[in-house]
Amino acid sequence: MRRSSSLTSPSAVVITVGNELLSGRTVDTNAAWLGRFLSDRLGIEVDLRLTVGDEQNAIATAVAQGMARAEIVIVTGGLGPTPDDLTREAVARALNRPLLLDQGLLDQLTGRFRSAGRPLPDANRRIAMVPWGAQLLSNPLGTAPGLLMDEQGIQVVLLPGVPREMNAIASEAAAEALRRVFAGRLPDIRSRELHTTGVPESALAGLIGDAFPSGFGGVRLAFLPEETGVDLRLTVTGGTASVGRLDEAEAQLREVVKPWLFEAPETGDLAEAVLTALRTRGLRLAAAESCTGGLASKRLTDVAGASDVFLGGVVAYSDDAKEALLGVERKIIDSCGAVSEEVAEQMARGALMRFGAEVAVSLTGIAGPGGATPDKPVGTVCFAAVHGDQAVVRRSVFPGNRDGVRQRSAQAALALILHLVDGRLTPPLD
Amino acid sequence: MRRSSSLTSPSAVVITVGNELLSGRTVDTNAAWLGRFLSDRLGIEVDLRLTVGDEQNAIATAVAQGMARAEIVIVTGGLGPTPDDLTREAVARALNRPLLLDQGLLDQLTGRFRSAGRPLPDANRRIAMVPWGAQLLSNPLGTAPGLLMDEQGIQVVLLPGVPREMNAIASEAAAEALRRVFAGRLPDIRSRELHTTGVPESALAGLIGDAFPSGFGGVRLAFLPEETGVDLRLTVTGGTASVGRLDEAEAQLREVVKPWLFEAPETGDLAEAVLTALRTRGLRLAAAESCTGGLASKRLTDVAGASDVFLGGVVAYSDDAKEALLGVERKIIDSCGAVSEEVAEQMARGALMRFGAEVAVSLTGIAGPGGATPDKPVGTVCFAAVHGDQAVVRRSVFPGNRDGVRQRSAQAALALILHLVDGRLTPPLD
Numbered sequence: 001m002r003r004s005s006s007l008t009s010p011s012a013v014v015i016t017v018g019n020e021l022l023s024g025r026t027v028d029t030n031a032a033w034l035g036r037f038l039s040d041r042l043g044i045e046v047d048l049r050l051t052v053g054d055e056q057n058a059i060a061t062a063v064a065q066g067m068a069r070a071e072i073v074i075v076t077g078g079l080g081p082t083p084d085d086l087t088r089e090a091v092a093r094a095l096n097r098p099l100l101l102d103q104g105l106l107d108q109l110t111g112r113f114r115s116a117g118r119p120l121p122d123a124n125r126r127i128a129m130v131p132w133g134a135q136l137l138s139n140p141l142g143t144a145p146g147l148l149m150d151e152q153g154i155q156v157v158l159l160p161g162v163p164r165e166m167n168a169i170a171s172e173a174a175a176e177a178l179r180r181v182f183a184g185r186l187p188d189i190r191s192r193e194l195h196t197t198g199v200p201e202s203a204l205a206g207l208i209g210d211a212f213p214s215g216f217g218g219v220r221l222a223f224l225p226e227e228t229g230v231d232l233r234l235t236v237t238g239g240t241a242s243v244g245r246l247d248e249a250e251a252q253l254r255e256v257v258k259p260w261l262f263e264a265p266e267t268g269d270l271a272e273a274v275l276t277a278l279r280t281r282g283l284r285l286a287a288a289e290s291c292t293g294g295l296a297s298k299r300l301t302d303v304a305g306a307s308d309v310f311l312g313g314v315v316a317y318s319d320d321a322k323e324a325l326l327g328v329e330r331k332i333i334d335s336c337g338a339v340s341e342e343v344a345e346q347m348a349r350g351a352l353m354r355f356g357a358e359v360a361v362s363l364t365g366i367a368g369p370g371g372a373t374p375d376k377p378v379g380t381v382c383f384a385a386v387h388g389d390q391a392v393v394r395r396s397v398f399p400g401n402r403d404g405v406r407q408r409s410a411q412a413a414l415a416l417i418l419h420l421v422d423g424r425l426t427p428p429l430d
Numbered sequence: 431m432r433r434s435s436s437l438t439s440p441s442a443v444v445i446t447v448g449n450e451l452l453s454g455r456t457v458d459t460n461a462a463w464l465g466r467f468l469s470d471r472l473g474i475e476v477d478l479r480l481t482v483g484d485e486q487n488a489i490a491t492a493v494a495q496g497m498a499r500a501e502i503v504i505v506t507g508g509l510g511p512t513p514d515d516l517t518r519e520a521v522a523r524a525l526n527r528p529l530l531l532d533q534g535l536l537d538q539l540t541g542r543f544r545s546a547g548r549p550l551p552d553a554n555r556r557i558a559m560v561p562w563g564a565q566l567l568s569n570p571l572g573t574a575p576g577l578l579m580d581e582q583g584i585q586v587v588l589l590p591g592v593p594r595e596m597n598a599i600a601s602e603a604a605a606e607a608l609r610r611v612f613a614g615r616l617p618d619i620r621s622r623e624l625h626t627t628g629v630p631e632s633a634l635a636g637l638i639g640d641a642f643p644s645g646f647g648g649v650r651l652a653f654l655p656e657e658t659g660v661d662l663r664l665t666v667t668g669g670t671a672s673v674g675r676l677d678e679a680e681a682q683l684r685e686v687v688k689p690w691l692f693e694a695p696e697t698g699d700l701a702e703a704v705l706t707a708l709r710t711r712g713l714r715l716a717a718a719e720s721c722t723g724g725l726a727s728k729r730l731t732d733v734a735g736a737s738d739v740f741l742g743g744v745v746a747y748s749d750d751a752k753e754a755l756l757g758v759e760r761k762i763i764d765s766c767g768a769v770s771e772e773v774a775e776q777m778a779r780g781a782l783m784r785f786g787a788e789v790a791v792s793l794t795g796i797a798g799p800g801g802a803t804p805d806k807p808v809g810t811v812c813f814a815a816v817h818g819d820q821a822v823v824r825r826s827v828f829p830g831n832r833d834g835v836r837q838r839s840a841q842a843a844l845a846l847i848l849h850l851v852d853g854r855l856t857p858p859l860d
Contacts (some may be wrong), residue, residue: 001786022476024465025654028458035454046452048488049481051461174782224455259477287745293731294724297745301723304832312751314744315717315727321785322744325755355751369734402734 010182011047012038013066017077017087018161021052030076030166037170042178043187044072054078059090067094067154072178077161079144081123087158088147092131095151102130109143129376137173148177155181158214187340188239192250196260197229197270198415198425204230204257216249218242226409227404229369231268260425262418270414271299271306277422278309278359283387285417286355287313288326288347290338290364291381296410311355316347322364326350339364339376341393344384352386359421361385363413367405381409385420392420440585440612441477442468447507447517448591449483460506460596467600472608473617473667474502480797484508489520497524497584507591509574509818511553511830514827518577522561525581532560567603571595578607584779618669622680627659627691627700628845628855634687638793641686646679648672655675656833658841661698662687679829690855692848700844701729701736707852708739708789715847716785717743718756718777720768720794726840741785746777752794756780769794769806771823774814789851791815793843797835806808811839815846822850 014034020026031049038044047070052058059078066073078087092099106120106128113120127144130136137146137162146169147158157174159166179186196204201223208221215221216234224231234249236242254261260274278285287297287310297313300306314325319338322328327350328343336342347362365381372378379398383390394416397407415425444464450456461479461703468474477500482488489508496503508517518547522529536550536558543550557574560566567576569590576599577588587604589596609616626634631653638651645651646664656659664679666672684691692703708715717740727743730736744755749768750760750798757780758773766772777792795811809828814821824846828838845855 021462022465022479023469024462024467024476027462032451032454032457035452037454039453046454047483049452051481052478053477203676286751289724291731292728293740293744294719294745295737296725297747298722298728301721301745301747302833306723307747310723310747312745312747312755313724314755315724315731315742317727317731317737317740317742318785321716324786325744325784354755355748356754403732412482 001351003190009043009045009186010071012044012072012074013048013050013070014046015050015052015054015059015062015066015073015075016161017054017059017075019084021051021077022053024114030161030163033175034074034076034170037167039076040191040233040235041171041189042175043189044178054084054086056086056090056093059087060094063091063094063156067151067156068146071153071182072155072157074157074159074160074174076166079127079147079158079160081121081126081144085126088126088129088131091147091149091156092157093151095131095156096151097132097134099129100132102128102136105130105145106266107414112143115223135177135284137169137177138170139165140172140316141168145169146174148174150181168402189235189237190239190243190246191233191235193224193268194232194234194250194253194257195229195262195264195268195270195273196232196257197255197411199230199260201225201230204232204260207254210254212252216252217245219245219249221253222250227407229260229270262424267303269303270411270418272303274414274417275300275306275309277418277424281421283309283358283421284311284355285309286311286351287413288314288351288360288362289315289413290317290322290347291412292363292365292406292413293317294365295406296361296413299410299414307348311357314351314354322347326354335360337373337376339366339380339382341382341384343394344382345386345391345393348384348386357385359385359417361413361417363409365405365409367402367409369402371407379405381405381412383413383416385416387415387420390420392416439473439475442474442502442504443478443480444476445482445489445492445503445504445505446478446591447482447484447489447498447515451481451507460591460593461662463593463597464504464506464600466573467597468504469602470621470663470665471619472605473619474608484514484516486516486520486523489517492523493521493524497581497586497829501583501612502585502587503628504587504589504604506589506596509557509577509588509590510680511551511556511574515556518556518559518561521579521586521588522579525561525579525586527562527564527579529559530562532558532566535560535566535575542573565607567607569595569599570602571598575599578604579598580611615745617667619665619667620669620673620676621663621665622676623654623698624662624664624680624683624687625659625692625698625703625806626662626687627692627841629660629687629690629773631655631660634662634690638686642682646682647675649675649679651679651683653777653846657837659690659700660817692845692854697733699729699733700841702733702849704847705730705733705736705739707848707854711851713739713755713788713851714741714785715739716741716781716787716790717843718781718790718792719743719745719843720747720752720777721797722793722795722836722843723747723842725836726791726793726843729840729844741787744781744784751776767803767806769796769810771812771814771825774812775821775823778814778816778821783821789815789817789847791843791847793839795835795839797832797839799832809835811835811842813839813843813846815843816852817850820850822846 142165262274316322352360368378564577572595694702746752758776780789798808
């Protein structure tokens with residue numbers, strides 16, 4: 001079964017274990033995370049994914065199938081202490097290795113429980129039973145370590161199913177071990193990610209294709225569309241020597257997508273870019289929302305440390321609330337309608353004044369399914385952003401259902417702030 | 431390869447197709463949806479799941495593996511008009527059937543495009559190429575129909591990868607076809623779902639186990655834990671005759687879990703229960719949030735038609751905003767702290783008055799990672815709900831990270847409203 005080592009990158013089979021995955025009670029986010037991690041960070045592509053239940057036969061069969069197909073087989077789940085955790089036993093069987101007590105690991109587990117003031121539960125002793133010859137992969141966040149076995153050149157990696165433990169072991173101990181085993185065969189990957197919003201993927205692809213018909217000279221470009229924007233990922237292999245090419249490609253790409261670009265190194269979220277832009281200028285923000293019902297404020301406060309910039313917001317869902325809490329004039333609501341540029345601007349001005357902020361943003365719209373009028377279909381949303389005397393006002397009609405309209409509306413409101421204070425995101429398209 | 435028909439339910443292998451699934455760019459929610467749908471609605475358990483890339487060989491191999499393992503093989507993805515949609519070709523090859531033009535389907539596609547004022551694009555003609563003998567499964571939401579092939583008693587079902595189209599075909603045409611093929615072997619499933627919040631799964635299991643040590647007489651009970659509560663699913667097989675037993679089990683179960691039960695037939699979400707309870711009493715609601723930053727208001731307005739009950743809210747993230755927009759007294763903030771029962775109650779009273787509502791809810795807390803003090807750790811949240819002169823006030827310390835604390839806080843605030851106006855959810859535990 002030994003394979004001739006080749007110069008191309010090894011591929012991987014990922015096996016996720018758990019009845020809750022097959023029944024759909026749990027969505028298999030581990031498999032997606034591993035796919036991205038292996039590809040983006042190690043240059044290893046997943047070739048096949050298998051999901052099996054908590055059953056020794058099924059796990060062992062899947063491992064054998066994976067070994068026949070790829071040089072790396074990664075199994076997640078079934079490493080815990082409960083009786084339905086059967087991955088250790090199944091893999092030992094598939095590899096025809098005995099399960100042996102690892103005294104060092106047992107001592108470590110015992111010590112860990114002792115320092116928490118408890119004896120090691122009998123059930124947890126199972127965690128110290130390890131297939132013969134397996135290397136332990138340190139788990140900084142839990143009791144069950146990962147395990148790595150070299151079976152005639154094929155690397156079988158076992159990881160726990162708890163996502164944060166799985167991520168931690170994969171990112172550190174497992175990645176390090178795989179880099180060592182496949183030294184010289186894994187590409188040295190460098191990458192950059194740019195965040196855009198307000199422009200559809202197809203339009204972006206057209207613009208970039210027109211500007212750089214022959215690409216970026218060995219630097220790969222991937223489009224990563226998300227609900228509220230498109231991320232662009234530039235990747236180059238070849239280590240330090242290729243960083244110059246990556247820098248150049250990034251500069252070229254930035255120039256083309258400039259009108260839709262924002263910077264959010266921590267979270268990748270536009271809310272972070274808005275808070276940073278305001279913070280560096282010493283500006284504080286207030287919000288006034290209608291159809292989004294608090295979503296824009298929620299987005300801003302998702303970012304830890306938002307409180308030095310974001311003072312607060314008003315969710316003015318009823319007309320009375322727009323009047324009472326934001327000082328919108330009733331006659332403007334009556335003449336222009338609650339969903340109008342005029343009302344949006346008064347909402348923003350009201351929020352600015354009531355919160356004593358320097359910058360305020362507002363939006364009022366029809367998220368549906370009800371509420372449409374002949375001239376204002378579902379998806380119609382009016383926005384305003386104000387900064388002292390300056391104001392920008394916009395109207396959009398978004399496609400999609402209630403949730404989609406609300407997501408896009410909150411994103412467009414955040415974009416409008418950045419447009420106003422930083423001259424970015426011009427024009428903030430749908 | 432023909433199998434002897436057995437009296438037990440057939441099992442299924444699910445194959446999801448797409449490079450974006452292997453690379454993790456798309457999380458495989460289709461597989462989870464199919465797992466739940468097949469089990470809950472048809473009584474078919476998924477035995478194995480495979481994910482393969484957009485490659486004919488890989489798809490054909492997976493289909494062959496599925497057919498060797500189960501009586502039902504369901505493939506999603508790769509049925510569209512683009513060159514990387516290869517499922518039709520791969521399955522035709524795996525089943526050794528020619529691909530033939532289905533003239534009726536072609537006419538239908540042509541008509542569909544014509545009525546949209548466009549000629550049928552050449553690429554879309556491929557959709558009318560169908561493996562010999564396949565039955566079309568009507569797609570009410572898109573152009574590519576599902577396909578069903580009976581291969582010596584094994585049912586091979588092809589569905590598009592677009593989730594809403596896949597769901598629509600599976601729920602209607604595919605379910606109907608499978609029920610017909612496996613007539614007498616699929617259980618007639620009846621089920622009920624109860625929603626609870628504020629009690630951990632383990633505590634619920636203990637209580638139910640103590641009250642009904644021998645179960646519910648043939649009615650199965652499943653615990654479905656979600657982020658903010660635990661749903662309980664009662665299932666019985668045997669059709670109309672067993673509805674009486676289901677009724678009885680439901681009544682018994684309701685009695686035990688009563689303190690944590692809420693009714694939300696449309697969405698399953700506590701926000702719906704809150705809005706319904708207020709609506710039937712003619713009460714209107716306002717909210718005042720600090721650490722959740724708009725999440726509670728967002729949850730309420732997720733429910734379409736919330737506007738007749740929910741007037742709006744204030745996100746008072748700063749102390750100044752609590753004072754200016756909600757009339758919280760500065761001296762109370764200074765003496766008790768912004769995170770205190772006293773401030774929570776003043777926030778709720780302020781919201782009640784400013785919005786002219788009959789009921790108001792508030793919360794103020796420390797979502798972290800910063801902001802903790804020696805006596806107020808991260809996760810400390812104070813709540814108040816007021817209704818005229820009545821008020822209930824609570825303090826909790828929630829575990830988890832920033833997002834987890836915020837999710838639990840918003841849920842607890844909603845629960846407190848229902849507690850106040852309906853006497854439900856007593857006590858609203860963590």
